[in-house]
Amino acid sequence: MMADCTRREFFGLVGGLASTALYRPLPPSAAQDSLPGTGPSGKLWDPSRAGRPLPPVTARDNDAAIQAIEKQLKCTCGCNQDVYTCRTTDFNCTTSPAMHQRVLQLADRGKTAQGIIDQFVRENGVQILMAPPKRGFNLAGYFLPSALILAAAAVLVLALRRWARAAAATPATPATPAALAAPASPAALDATAAELERLRRELDRLPG
Amino acid sequence: MTVLGNLALWVAFLVGIWGALTGFVGGLLGRADLQQSARHAVFAMCAALLTAVFALEWALFHHDFNVEYVAAYTSRNLPIFYTWSALYAGQKGSLLFWASVLSVFGSLALTFTSRRHAPLLPYVAGVVCAVAAFFVTVMLFAANPFARLAFTPLDGNGLNPQLQNPGMVFHPPMLYLGYISMTIPYAFAMAALLSRRLDTDWLVAIRKWTLVSWLFLSIGLLLGMWWAYVELGWGGYWAWDPVENAALLPWLTMTAFLHSVMIQEKRGMLKKWNLALVIGSWLLSVMGTFITRSGVISSVHSFTQSPVGYYFLVFLILAAAASFTLYARRLPLLDAEARLESMVSREASFLFNNLLLVGIAFSVLWGTLFPILSELVQGTKVTVGPPFFNQVNIPLGLALLALTGIGPLIAWRRASLPNLKRQFAVPLTTGGFVGLILLVGGMRDGWALMAIALAGFVAATVGQEFARGARARHRQYGEPYALALARLVGRNRRRYGGYIVHTGILILFVAFAGMAFKTETQVTLRPGERATIRSPYGWTYRLTHLGISQYDALNRQVTAATLEVERDGKRLGVMTTEKRQHVDGLGRPTFQPSTEVGIRSDLREDLYIVLGGVVNGTEQAVFRFTINPLVWWVWYGGVVLVLGGLVVMWPGGGSPAVKRVQAGYAVRLVGKQ
Numbered sequence: 075m076m077a078d079c080t081r082r083e084f085f086g087l088v089g090g091l092a093s094t095a096l097y098r099p100l101p102p103s104a105a106q107d108s109l110p111g112t113g114p115s116g117k118l119w120d121p122s123r124a125g126r127p128l129p130p131v132t133a134r135d136n137d138a139a140i141q142a143i144e145k146q147l148k149c150t151c152g153c154n155q156d157v158y159t160c161r162t163t164d165f166n167c168t169t170s171p172a173m174h175q176r177v178l179q180l181a182d183r184g185k186t187a188q189g190i191i192d193q194f195v196r197e198n199g200v201q202i203l204m205a206p207p208k209r210g211f212n213l214a215g216y217f218l219p220s221a222l223i224l225a226a227a228a229v230l231v232l233a234l235r236r237w238a239r240a241a242a243a244t245p246a247t248p249a250t251p252a253a254l255a256a257p258a259s260p261a262a263l264d265a266t267a268a269e270l271e272r273l274r275r276e277l278d279r280l281p282g
Numbered sequence: 283m284t285v286l287g288n289l290a291l292w293v294a295f296l297v298g299i300w301g302a303l304t305g306f307v308g309g310l311l312g313r314a315d316l317q318q319s320a321r322h323a324v325f326a327m328c329a330a331l332l333t334a335v336f337a338l339e340w341a342l343f344h345h346d347f348n349v350e351y352v353a354a355y356t357s358r359n360l361p362i363f364y365t366w367s368a369l370y371a372g373q374k375g376s377l378l379f380w381a382s383v384l385s386v387f388g389s390l391a392l393t394f395t396s397r398r399h400a401p402l403l404p405y406v407a408g409v410v411c412a413v414a415a416f417f418v419t420v421m422l423f424a425a426n427p428f429a430r431l432a433f434t435p436l437d438g439n440g441l442n443p444q445l446q447n448p449g450m451v452f453h454p455p456m457l458y459l460g461y462i463s464m465t466i467p468y469a470f471a472m473a474a475l476l477s478r479r480l481d482t483d484w485l486v487a488i489r490k491w492t493l494v495s496w497l498f499l500s501i502g503l504l505l506g507m508w509w510a511y512v513e514l515g516w517g518g519y520w521a522w523d524p525v526e527n528a529a530l531l532p533w534l535t536m537t538a539f540l541h542s543v544m545i546q547e548k549r550g551m552l553k554k555w556n557l558a559l560v561i562g563s564w565l566l567s568v569m570g571t572f573i574t575r576s577g578v579i580s581s582v583h584s585f586t587q588s589p590v591g592y593y594f595l596v597f598l599i600l601a602a603a604a605s606f607t608l609y610a611r612r613l614p615l616l617d618a619e620a621r622l623e624s625m626v627s628r629e630a631s632f633l634f635n636n637l638l639l640v641g642i643a644f645s646v647l648w649g650t651l652f653p654i655l656s657e658l659v660q661g662t663k664v665t666v667g668p669p670f671f672n673q674v675n676i677p678l679g680l681a682l683l684a685l686t687g688i689g690p691l692i693a694w695r696r697a698s699l700p701n702l703k704r705q706f707a708v709p710l711t712t713g714g715f716v717g718l719i720l721l722v723g724g725m726r727d728g729w730a731l732m733a734i735a736l737a738g739f740v741a742a743t744v745g746q747e748f749a750r751g752a753r754a755r756h757r758q759y760g761e762p763y764a765l766a767l768a769r770l771v772g773r774n775r776r777r778y779g780g781y782i783v784h785t786g787i788l789i790l791f792v793a794f795a796g797m798a799f800k801t802e803t804q805v806t807l808r809p810g811e812r813a814t815i816r817s818p819y820g821w822t823y824r825l826t827h828l829g830i831s832q833y834d835a836l837n838r839q840v841t842a843a844t845l846e847v848e849r850d851g852k853r854l855g856v857m858t859t860e861k862r863q864h865v866d867g868l869g870r871p872t873f874q875p876s877t878e879v880g881i882r883s884d885l886r887e888d889l890y891i892v893l894g895g896v897v898n899g900t901e902q903a904v905f906r907f908t909i910n911p912l913v914w915w916v917w918y919g920g921v922v923l924v925l926g927g928l929v930v931m932w933p934g935g936g937s938p939a940v941k942r943v944q945a946g947y948a949v950r951l952v953g954k955q
Contacts, residue, residue, distance in 0.1 A: 116809075116900065116901050117899055117900055117901075118832060118841065118896060118899050118900065118901065119832045120832060120839070121896060121898075121899030121900075122863075123832060123839045123840075123841050123863045123875065124830075124832075124841040124861045124875065124895055124896045124899075125861050125863075125874070125875035125895045127895065127897065127898060128894055128895040128897060128904045129897065130806040130897050130902070130904070131804045131805055131904055135804055136803050136804055145669075146669070148667065154521075154667070156667065162516075162802070162804055162892075162894070162906050163514070163515050163516040163517075163877075163892070163906075165877065165894045165895045165904075166874045166875065199662070200662055200664055201653075201662070201663050201664055201665050202665070203664070203665060204665055204667035204668070204669050204670075205665070205666065205670040205673070206652075206656065206664035206665070206666065210660065211659050211660050212656070212664065215648070215649065215652045215655075215656070215666070215670070216670070216673065216674060218648060219641060219644055219645030219648050219649075219674055219678075220645075220674065220677070222641065222644065223637065223638070223641035223644075223645075226637055226641070227634065227637060230633055230634070230637060231625070234622060234624075234625045234630055234633070237621050237622045237623070238622065238623060238624050238625055240621060241621055241622070241623035241624075242623075
């Protein structure tokens with residue numbers, strides 16, 4: 075049987091026997107290559123390629139109340155994002171994790187959500203908030219666009235009513251080059267289905 | 283080659299100034315020789331700028347790292363695909379791209395515009411030359427892409443990893459094409475004002491250009507959203523960043539123009555408004571460029587702060603002053619040829635539509651500039667982020683969606699009550715029914731519910747329009763319904779193409795509403811460990827960390843985590859998410875490690891996986907799992923919107939003048955009844 079064995083198979087067999095003989099279970103603390111479902115994780119070949127080392131996620135990192143607070147606070151690293159989005163997106167950033175720890179610290183001291191936000195504003199100024207507080211000049215920020223649109227809509231309604239009245243007072247509008255589409259009578263505005271069909275038929279005969 | 287590039291820029295500069303002078307003077311004095319010279323100047327400037335582009339691409343592809351721009355944005359191992367796109371990856375190169383594309387568009391406009399509009403063309407040449415000459419001035423005196431270094435580095439810095447994405451190869455040029463092509467309608471508007479030819483004719487000349495511009499802006503915005511989603515890794519596609527807003531502003535005003543221009547074409551009304559919209563859209567596009575390049579507002583998209591911003595600010599102020607002064611002087615020539623006759627008419631609904639579009643544009647601009655205003659007024663800089671924009675703009679957006687459905691249901695000139703009842707019955711019932719189903723189904727997010735119900739209303743409006751048109755053709759010609767539908771669209775491209783665009787918009791709104799139900803969680807997993815997450819649809823995802831592998835690719839070192847994904851016990855497959863450390867040709871790290879997202883997309887939701895990093899250099903990894911409902915529909919809605927735009931743009935179907943004659947003929951026919 076051994077005569078039929080190739081050189082590769084032979085060395086494989088010898089290697090297998092030797093490793094069985096020399097096998098010693100590794101202590102749990104030692105690193106080893108990992109396989110699905112097997113204990114501790116293996117070391118990466120070059121951990122620096124995977125970016126900044128991260129601590130394991132804790133249950134509090136996913137706490138909805140903490141996240142809600144962090145979504146109102148701006149990360150000061152220059153990313154323009156809120157603390158929660160930055161710490162869960164830009165994993166190179168060290169600012170947002172530090173701000174996250176500060177939020178947790180303040181929560182541990184028993185501060186309410188608003189208390190934590192107020193503390194951040196005291197420490198960093200109002201620009202730490204993702205949206206300006208609704209007071210003073212900031213109210214203009216929130217309501218001016220809508221107020222202007224409503225005012226413009228009101229003006230438009232008044233103007234339309236005036237124009238409509240003026241149009242009603244002058245029944246025969248002379249046709250202008252760009253206004254050839256002037257219907258001759260009110261009956262034309264409520265054309266019957268037969269009229270419309272005839273219209274379509276005529277239009278379809280036209281080129282283009 | 284840099285000598286050639288510099289020389290080409292100087293030629294473009296001098297020719298541009300000459301073209302601007304001869305264009306305006308030739309037009310005002312009626313001198314045919316000067317007019318011809320201006321026309322030739324545009325072509326010559328185009329040739330010079332394309333030569334400069336060639337010179338820069340040559341330097342990029344030949345790794346001439348003595349050129350500062352080449353060293354700053356490329357490296358020896360940068361894939362060819364991205365070496366090409368490095369042309370517009372940096373401030374200086376993008377200025378060259380802007381100017382050269384503008385000169386190409388200018389040449390096309392001068393070549394293909396009908397002889398009928400010949401009196402406008404010298405001014406068009408003048409405006410194109412003036413704007414392009416400004417960009418060349420900025421390059422020559424503040425941001426020269428051909429500037430050399432005092433030494434030659436062994437390799438360049440390489441391209442920012444976030445720009446090494448196919449979306450980023452196409453997104454900036456599309457957006458630029460949108461911005462740049464807007465200069466042509468603006469040039470025609472200025473030409474109409476200067477030549478006092480303010481009838482509806484100049485609108486015919488710019489019709490295709492406005493559509494081209496709107497289409498490019500739409501594609502650019504959509505590609506930008508897609509890039510942000512797949513590349514930035516924060517799990518969304520729109521963050522109300524100042525630069526995103528800057529691109530949205532001209533899109534909104536152009537959309538308003540595309541609606542209001544129909545009133546001018548059909549009724550000879552809104553001349554002043556339409557001119558203001560064209561001028562305003564172009565100024566907004568220049569302002570977008572200013573915001574991106576000045577650093578006046580902090581943004582993730584911004585180029586580095588540079589004196590270029592001051593050039594743009596001065597240009598913006600001068601252009602706005604010149605445009606609106608001329609506009610104000612011509613106001614007496616811009617009286618309407620007809621008057622609006624009823625509050626309940628298509629014209630009135632278009633006016634409200636314009637009001638909302640311009641109002642939203644103002645609200646976005648207001649929010650974008652509010653930090654500066656606050657600093658001026660209160661002495662305090664504030665942050666205006668997504669919570670602010672969502673609060674202000676969601677109600678306005680929904681009102682606009684409602685008008686998208688209401689407008690097509692109201693007749694031109696005046697709608698009668700029986701007509702309104704007939705038109706609104708099905709859409710209102712559909713919208714109400716959709717809202718009721720969602721409410722009974724347990725949806726409690728008010729904005730999302732309203733958005734989807736309104737989308738139902740708009741969908742029914744569009745469906746009703748198509749169904750009625752196809753039925754009429756079927757009855758009239760005995761055509762099968764499919765053929766009747768195809769011919770209906772083919773013969774009324776503008777109208778039905780517009781409805782297809784509306785369909786794209788309503789799909790987008792439904793997709794946006796889906797994000798109200800986004801869920802996300804962070805977990806740490808060792809190989810073999812599993813995490814379980816529930817989707818908004820009630821499904822349970824089980825994700826098993828299979829392990830991490832590290833390997834080298836062309837210009838990066840990759841750390842890839844692999845996960846097996848199951849949904850409700852059924853295996854869906856394997857997903858990978860990566861950390862990439864980019865390196866130059868000598869193996870030196872060039873940027874901080876970036877993240878490559880793993881996305882599994884289907885019609886209902888996206889599973890979005892991000893590898894945050896590893897714990898203590900082991901295979902124990904930190905992941906963020908996000909479930910984003912209905913994201914696929916953002917891209918699908920975008921495709922529908924672009925297809926609709928293409929249908930509208932497709933050649934044929936008759937000019938607006940022919941349409942007017944048809945309409946007049948039709949009305950005379952009715953009058954004879």
